[in-house]
Amino acid sequence: MSEYQYYEFLALDRPLDEEQVRQVRALSTRADITATRFVNEYHWGDFKGDPTKLVEELYDAHLYYANWGSRRLLLRLPAGSLTAKEATKYAMDDALSVWTRSGHTLLDFSVSSEDGGEWEFETSYTLSAFVGLRAELAAGDLRPLYVAWLAGLTVWELAEDDEANYAREIEPPVPAGLASLTGPQRALADFLGVDADLLAAAAEGSGPATADVVDRTALAAFIAALPAADKDALLVEAALSTASPGPRLLAHYRAATIVPGPRGGTGRRTAAELLDTAYRRRTDRSRREKVAQAAAEQARARAAAEAREARLDKLAENTEQAWREVDDLIGRKNASAYDAAVVLLGDLRALEARTGGTADFDRRAGELRLAHRGKPSLMQRFDGMGIPSS
Known part of the structure; x- marks a missing residue:
């Protein structure tokens, strides 16, 4: 099989200036490059730049995948929108890394070639499928981070790691709405290869999703009650930052008004418990599918037998x-x-x-x-x- 690699970068909060575009152009002569986007496919050779450095300094999002199985999504958010301390609760070596650089929090969602298996090109991606994650995270929706943690757990299970590790690993805080992921979150789960039964098992400990529609009156009352110092800080951020402070304000509002799910801060499950639940779900689903398949085959056999008997009746004439x-x-x-x-x-x-x-x-x-x-x-x-x- 021939080699294939896909690289894409997006500048979302601020476009690149002319000098920055020239800087990026020097890294690739064949790429499609504008002030807001870089995209190229490689069938031989490799990208000359450092994707991590480019996102730290220029871009807000990066997508990479190769036909030998490696996959990577790198997002940059203003640190005020999502702190590294909050995101690190969900970090796992096999799926999510978190660090800060120049007032930004960087999230590295990745699966290595050994973990990811061969890429299926019937389903390909562009960054447009994932950029919505930035706004969701900035608004306090931490489901993408939990999905990444599950991806790491999926890698563990496939690698048949030491079961003692499963018993020691405790799940991070469980966000609401795991049973009803958004489009970008479903794309992330698919991209990282999260096991569907494991996701369903995790959703059993998640409360209902937060309503997308915000009560305007309640939000206005919440803002009116904010201390003057907090309001001033938001205005300063709005004046100095290219990113809107709106998602951060919504995150504060939702954190203050939403009732935690059934597994908020205590009683969280171990990796072993989640994997056991996923195994039971997988086994039950497989059994149901086999029963349904057998019933369907029997129905087809009966229909074929009835059709043949009718044909023989006609032939007898x-x-x-x-x-x-x-x-x-x-x-x-x-x-x-x-x-x-x-x-x-x-x-x-x-x-x-x-x-x-x-x-x-x-x-x-x-x-x-x-x-x-x-x-x-x-x-x-x-x-x-x-x-x-x-």
């Missing part, structure tokens, strides 16, 4: 016409006609077998075999259906 049709089909001397003749002969034999014997059919079929013994292709078909030689 004029069997001599059917024998003449067999002669006509054989006379055409081609493979499709031979196949049709054999099917019709099978029906004639089954029709006679209804009365308890096939002696007359065997006699007439044997005469056919004798009359057409010079047609080897037809003889092979007669052998296949067991028509005896005369």
Whole structure:
């Protein structure tokens, strides 16, 4: 298989200036580069730049995947929108790394080639599928981080790690709404290869999703009650930052008004408990699928048997016409006609077998075999259906 790599960068909060565009252009002559986007596909060779450095200094999002299985999504947010301390609760070596640089929090969602398996190109991605995660995270929706933690747990399970590690690892705070992920969150789960049964098991400990529609009156009352110093800080941020302070304010509002889910800060599950629950769900689902498949096969068999019985009833109305049709089909001397003749002969034999014997059919079929013994292709078909030689 030939090599394939996809690189994409987006500048979302502020476009690159002319000097920065020239700087990026020096890294790739074939890439599609604008003040807000860089994209290139590599079928040979490699990207000359350092994606991590580019996001730390210029871009707000980066997407990478290769056909040997490596996948990476790198997001940069203003530190005031999401602190590294909050995000680090969900960090796991195999799926999510967190650090800060120049007043930003950087989130590195990644799966290595050994963990990710071969890429399926029937489903490809662009950054447009993921950029909504930045606004969700800035507004206090931490589901993307928990999804990344589950991705790390999926890697552990596939690697059959030491079970003692599973018992020691405690899940991070469980955000609400794991059972109803947003489009970008579903894309992230798919991109990182999160096991569907593990996600469903995790959702059992998650409360209902926060309503997307904010009560304007309640929000206004919340803002009015904020201390003057907090309001001043938000205005300063709005004046100095290219990122809107709105998501951060919504995050504060939701944190202050939403009732925590059933597993807010205590009673969190171990990795072992989650993996055991996922295994039970997977086993139950597999059993249900097998039962449904068996029922469907039985239904198809009954329908086929009923259709054949109806066909035989129709055939019984004029069997001599059917024998003449067999002669006509054989006379055409081609493979499709031979196949049709054999099917019709099978029906004639089954029709006679209804009365308890096939002696007359065997006699007439044997005469056919004798009359057409010079047609080897037809003889092979007669052998296949067991028509005896005369």
